[in-house]
Amino acid sequence: MPLDHDLAARMAQPDFWPLYSFDATAVRAHDEARGEAGEEDEEEFRTRFLPARELGLELRFEPGFSYVDLAVVSPEAAEPEIVGWDDTAHFHPHVMPWSELDLLCRATALHDPTLRHPGAMSALLLRFAFLTEQDDLDTITPFTDAAFAETCPHRISDAVVLSTGPAGTAPADPAHDIAHGAVRVREETRAWFDQRDLRGTGVTWSTRPDGHRAVHQEKDSGTHLYSSRAPEATEEEFPFTAWSRLLRGATRTLEDAGAHPALRRPETRRALDRCAEPDGHTQLSRLATALRAAGLTEGPLLRAVTRPSSRAEAAWAVETLAGLPQGRVAAAWFGRSPLADARTWYLDLTLAAAGHGSRFGSTFAAELSAALEETGLGWAETTGSTSVRDAKGGYVHASDLLTVLVRDDLPAAVRVIARRLQAHGAARTADLRHSGAPRERIPLPEPS
Template sequence: MPLDDALAARMAEPDFWPVYLFDDDAPDVYDEDVDDQESHVARFPLGGGFALVLDLTLGLEYVGLALAAPGIPEPVTVGWDDQAHFHPHVMPWPELDLLCRVVALHDPELRHPGPMLALLCRFAFLAEGDDLDRVSPLVDAAFEVMRPGDGEGGLRAETRDWFDLRDLRGTGVVWTSRTDGHRAVDQHGDDGLPLYSLRAPDSEDFPFAAWSALLAHARERLDAAIGDRTLRAPAVLQALDRCTAPDGYEHLAALADALSDAGYTHPVLMRAVAQPSDRAEACWAVEALSGLPQGKLVPRWFGPSPLSASRSWRLSLTLPVVGRPWRFGQQVAGELSTDLQEAGLGDAEVGGSMSRPEGGGYVHVEDHLNLLIRDDLALGVTIIARTLHSYRAAETATLRHAGKGGEVIPLRQTT
């Protein structure tokens, strides 16, 4: 059983994904008895002693990822996500996609896209050169499998939220080779989202050698699955050629027949072609069988990603609160978040506060709000200004672009 019965059943409950994804409107599942906190472990095996191990404690809003590998007595943490000191930037998108493919080949119950991608995409990020046309259809498909009918067609909300949180393109992220030859990630910039990763060049905590061995093993397993000589049969090559065209998904039945007639028997890839759970599952299978580079076929079958032309801005709002009602900052943040979400433009949350000593105690001076604006910065700022003016707070509040030396944005009154 790839996922134990308790976790599989829990994932089917309506509140699981909002809690797991740290949604703002998720129900509180915290248990005051720390020993009784709800926790689960999911193991994703790749064969050869390699596995990724997910450890989640829902009430504490903690999700950890570890690597099990030959020669390592216990799984080693490679990243974690929480609401405090997170380090979720473990791997670039192509590595996660590769690992999901190989886990699916190893365990037929863990189809790709499916539970592994939905659970682990929080540990993958986008960097320079990543093509969203190759990414968003698979993330959409994974959540459609896990939360069927929860979307309204097109781009799913989970995919957009993941993109907002893990898009590090344009932030100075670079991949380098350490002196030992293993890949490490660094960030040479302070605009946009910061990089939080154990995979830094000088890190002593990331298992670089074991991770490199994991990726090499995964590539070998995938190559072995598509190295069968029957794939070179003329009828199979012709069927694959038709299936790698933009309308190729319309020819899957003919490909399945050609593979069967040629004697190709890999159960996972045959099922992905003949009985896919989603077009995206057939897509990566055809891509692998035809020898196309990873992700090459996805844009042909799905077209441009709705996120391709998308932009987002991270803003910081300093809100003085002296003389204001208790929890004034939370009230403003809640209203801003509601207004931005209803307009499809983003959200807001309190990210910190400042107090000063006074009269033997401390006085709450200001709150700091973090805001996300999607696609239309001008309209987002208009909504922020309108809300702040309604509270008579625009005159003293300061809105700026996040990051060091962020430019101040005027909060003009609108009619």
């Protein structure tokens, strides 16, 4: 089933991805534009993906409400069964590991040649996938980058950021970085990594007594697992049976594609073995010649070998044709992920309101965010405020609360935060802590 026409057209508009990521500025602009146009009905988009016969996924997105959900579609259920949802309040987006998302996208691409992988499906559904210790960034990063490159072409010029490098160095011009061997990923890829990296947070996968896989979190690390796919969940809370059937159907789709008689020919096997090597992407034309000579003259896999939309697409095609494990060829072709050493921290910064203007919190957050972004260290935003009763029984503004995301170099980011606080005379009363338990306080360095 091709991507819904209305959704495909909406995805081509520059504000789609900011809305899909619940960017507050984009949401306000969207609401204002609809109000000025007199549009009362909110936008709603639905699209289905079919990785297996009669088994699929339905995605529903409501931009005006900052809401998106994912459901399983099967003949046994009268209505799609929700597996996860994302919003700005009571979200449960942690549905699947990368390996399952990749499997479903590959199978869908085989069923529907218009839905290439990586592409729109993987870009849209990445918000329902997350990272744990079992996941391999060497495999995941190139697919994620390619998915966003395919679906966000209008953002290519400003979407790549330096993911590694000396602490505190600002992202440079992309052409300069490429020429000097700098390793880069797209900003959308890094943002997904920041939001969905649950490695080291006590998240583990297990098999339930009924044979279905479930996920749970053993400790409170500040980065929480929000999933209905829990070991103790009922079928009403998470459709385990339908989800397992969907994965089995997708697996059969890939197995059937890899069972073509042409793939048993010695010449084809030699060409596939050569393509599985680190420089195998240079041998795709020879593989295509061998496939055609053996009788495989059409289909999504041959197209992925002869006219790939990205090197990642050719990689999974070779894996499917050769019967290799997911990610084996991609890891060989792309090497070590630029995110391999990446780290993300979430911090809580509390600013005392006394002695400052009423808008100090929002002004400081914007200033701090700009300073962190300029050095490639993260961003900051206001998340609330506190008030206390005064002697007359009323309430007065007591403090502002900020969330700070730090990338890769925590000490450097803390120095930036300290300098900004000192410039406003707010360092002595500010409180900086890790967001996760045990919420350790982070000392601020003295002015140098």
